[in-house]
Amino acid sequence: MSVISEKNVRVDSEENVRVDSEENVRGGSVFKDIGADDYDWQPTEIESLCMNCYKNGMTRLLLTKIPFFKEIIVSSFSCAHCSWSNTEIQSAGRIQDQGICYTLKVKTKQDLNREVVKADSATTRIPELDFEIPPYTQKGALSTIEGLLDRAVAGLEQDQPVRRTTDPEVAEKINEFIQKLRTLKEVENEFTLVIEDPSGNSFVENPFAPQKDEALTVSRFTRTVQQDIRLGIRADDDLEEDLDKEPASNNLEAMRNEVLVFNTNCPECNAPASTNMKLVQIPHFKEVIIMATNCDSCGHRTNEVKSGGATEELGTKITLHITDPSDMTRDVLKSETCGVLIPELEFELGMAAVGGKFTTLEGLLKDIKDLIVSKNPFICGDSSTTDRVQKLNEFGEKIDKIMAGEMNVHFILDDPAGNSYLQNVYAPEPDPELTVEKYTRSFEQNEDLGLNQMKTEGYQEEKGTASTS
Template sequence: MSGINEERVRGGNIIKDIGTDDDWQPSVIESLCMNCYKNGTTRLLLTRIPFFREVIVSSFSCEHCHWSNTEIQSAGEIQEQGVCYSLKIKTKQDMNREVVKADSATTKIPELDFEIPPFTQKGSLSTIEGLLARAVAGLEQDQPERRESDPEVAARIDQFIQKLQTLKDVEEEFTLVIEDPSGNSFVENPLAPQKDEAMTVTKFKRTIEQDKQLGIRADEDDEDVEEEEPAANDIDSMRNEVLQFDTNCPECSRPAKTNMKLVNIPHFKEVIIMATNCESCGHRTNEVKSGGATEEQGTKITLHITDASDMTRDLLKSETCFVHIPELEFELGMGALGGKFTTLEGLLKDIKDLIVDKNPFICGDSGVLDKIQKLKEFGGKIDKVMAGEMDVHIVLDDPAGNSYLQNVYAPEPDPEMKIEIYTRTFEENEELGLNDMKTEGYEEEK
């Protein structure tokens, strides 16, 4: 990192959005070529990937032996949960999707029973076609030696390489799975802001073994430390007190303070609101967690927006909640934007910021014209909804039953709002991690 401009480092803003600064150039560092052991050149670019996070893209080239190499690393911290992308590849166009694969990610193609284990490849920023080409190159690397030492194994690998090569033509549908316990891998959704029906994104809790692989748990620490349950008087004091603890800013990673308070929402339940304010870069964020357990049934709230005054309704969106706007063909998936306690207008502004205003792909030379136009039109429709100029419905679908939208007619029914209580499907319980959860009957088993 010594080649990075010191003034930019002192300014605390070394990571830039794509296309936001014409003067922002990659840092160039002289480094050793591992092929010929002469000096080559490494270029480092610190940037943000839209709908994702900060990454470091490095590219090495040697003018002596012409060897080159590219690599990508996360510039942020390990996420609270792991992430798994499952994509059904149906057309050749799907092969052009951009993919960030961290070195901790496992890549699978179930139809071929093919798997690339974690930490066997460096992180990469590529396309799906590029991932397949890299896998083929890795298998071909030692084939000349295998053909001499073990021709039978080499022949079987040649056959498998041929199968991987044919996948590029997408003659048959296949599935690509990228599972990353660090949460720092990413697969592009080319249909944004609409939901990608071909791709499923799920978050999961890491196992102890995965924590050890990522280096965030000591090898000898095999058991979780049991936490004491807070006493009733401690919970009562939390309701009247704002708790504060140290954390790192999600934007600049400098030390910051997070405030936490237990709040009772009328006609609903208790929630925990957390707000972080960074004095270094000015970044602010808030998040809300349910103060209770997952409900026995899911909740679906549908509001018909008829007036600009609806924008002032209080809204609680848990991190398990889906947001739909049918008239705009828009769906926000589970986990996007996290949990929020805001107003309806605040939620729509956050959606617009995520999709349009803070999307680096619609500025600079990285933007595709039809995608830019599509996203800007979507932003204009969101503005009309907030101004009460567009008649739409907004749907909060929360399988965990922990989301809420204010009824301004309470305790009377709201004529423009419909609340449906439904039984979760097996798949929804699986996504919430409830199918394998057992909280009763331990004494009988002993």
């Protein structure tokens, strides 16, 4: 039996490997960054049973973390008796608050080299072939797009010899489909790869960071009760309770003067922590919900802002021409649905990249710099290249110049939900450097916000028609 956590590693076997919390204090975290200089960081070896020949083989475990992503456990099994081998990855962190969906338009052979972390709870689809790999049918993998295609081909070919004997017609159809999958690797025609993971623990590389990847779309979604049950974070009987439960009305008056506290787990060390929530009125704007989490165990702190109102009928685009260092003190409310653009730097930040923020313009720029430069996995370890590191460092230097007032740029907040805000220091008079535009959302933006399938009127008529019929 093996027990692995962030505080201790204890493997009961012949090797009797132990890494206690006291050793972690001396040697640092159990999860190490993979780098070219980490010669002393060796995987843990455990003798284990081979499920192919039922003799003892060797399992190697490496506890590592992908910067800008999360901690993972890379495991590799090999058997010296029958030569059977198996590799997989497992998430060592927590299940994320929202699910994630990556949609990639594969246009060139270079796209096949993109790195992919596919969790076992993820669904993989290729719409052009009506092909789908359901969740929990494959183990988690750290691979590339080409590796995912090779793995799908290997899975389909596995039982082909038996099918040719028992059902030649089915075997021939599967063989034709395998040829179609192999043809995709030539990228003669563009195709779409969709990875949808309700746990939020899958990942597809953007090789153009910090610029926007036009071929890659990343969206987050709220899990259904069924998905929570499959992930094991809700009990089976919660489904019936949710169906019978009437929606509760929000008493905003009671929340305005009260700080709500509820228990949660720290996203860094997973220790019990508390989250404070407060409803705040922003002058000349609307109400927002500010949430802050503090961990007494590791000292980790995080804060997030959610809109306290409904989605507006029109989207909002706020453009500020930064001309003076004093602009850095302006208050900014960036909702979780808001994107950030700096045209002079050819930079665009997706809506869910840094979450909701209520800070100053300088604070938001610092968060963007940390996200792109300090916490970027592609400028450290084996993933880094000289050109990429230089480009990202140059981007960080330009952000510093903007904050120091040495570079005048246009800072744009584009929120299709209309719930973002940038302070007008001349209020209630117009701000000569600030423009606010209202626009009608596109179908794709309504789809991202979940509004296309939302029906808010006509229920009584439909109910009456159903009962009459």
